[in-house]
Amino acid sequence: MLRIYYSSIEPYKVKDLIEVFGSKLSNHTLYKTHNYKTEDDKKRCILGELLLHYSVKRILGYKNHELEIYQEKYGKPYVKDNIVYFNISHSGEYVMCAISSKELGIDIEKHIEITENIFRFFHEKERDYLNKVGKINRFFFDLWTQKESYIKYLGTGLNTPLDSFYIANGKNGASVYDNYGRRDKVYLQSLSIDKSYSCTVCSEVKEVTCLTKIYKKDLNHLNQ
Template identity: 35%
Template structure:
């Protein structure tokens, strides 16, 4: 599995004339303010196309992106599956030959939610009964793990975050318990602190893929592609 990330704080340009942007998307992006949001939407749209063309050597005619009934994007008749997430200054994309779910969140104390509608009792206690300096990290680890699972499943937040209960988020091999209706699925999970104040979590078939590789996409490489 390959993970690619782009630091959007280093990017100032958008290329609406690019052949990778549909006319419908051009019109939508042109109306967006502020500019930073415009940049975020533009690169979220073209990042996977850029990666498929430059990193996986697909032809432009092979890159047809559709959305399933839950809004999850997928490549039509493609050999690769992907998932995208963004938070703060980072845009991140996971690519695999198997289903993948990925979530990145910037850790902000004001976003920590005390709710037993989101967490199982064991998870809630693990977050809120821990020492204060660890609380934020644990909250966002649980949150991103749950989000990555729902994105892997393909349902997004149409399913409850309580459809999965995590049992040991600090272990290399993260254990979990699923809602009965999903108990035939057996994904693996990976979660790390990313750039000191972000949490990145991934859900996928790591047993078959053996390794997770993380790459930064340089803004100069990306910009030269559009010029």
């Protein structure tokens, strides 16, 4: 099972989100929301947790107060007893929550202008690939989200350098290679929700079960 739920921050206001769903949010999320400077950052933070509650309630029937969230050594969040695995990512107007029966990571990035200088952080094989395709944002951000989703799958954050592994894209999809060779049973799947964004989910599950956009009316079920 690998389900992905996403939402746009555009229809929401922070004041309304807290007024309607404040009792559903963890103290950690409320604290982070308070410390963010921009309205959009606050909305991304709140919607990330609301999408998690929505997905867990839909799959397991849990209510928000029954869901206990902790953090691993490098900050990756997890649900107590690993009843499900989840990961959250946001960029621009979108927030995404992936939930699965196995470990996973997800990353979404809005396409922006880049310079070739950023290529230096990548593995040599990836630099060669990027130099061939040039400054085409789609190729760069597809690769970036593949790498980020894999690092989030590992849960090691910046402790795994971007040049310590590489992604090989071929006819049969994308594969991860590190110093020990190809990583078996790790699957990278590209997701298409908006032509101005790249998104990848990395998981031990071969196929995404569903990719669903969540609207206001859907989130209202959290209060039922």
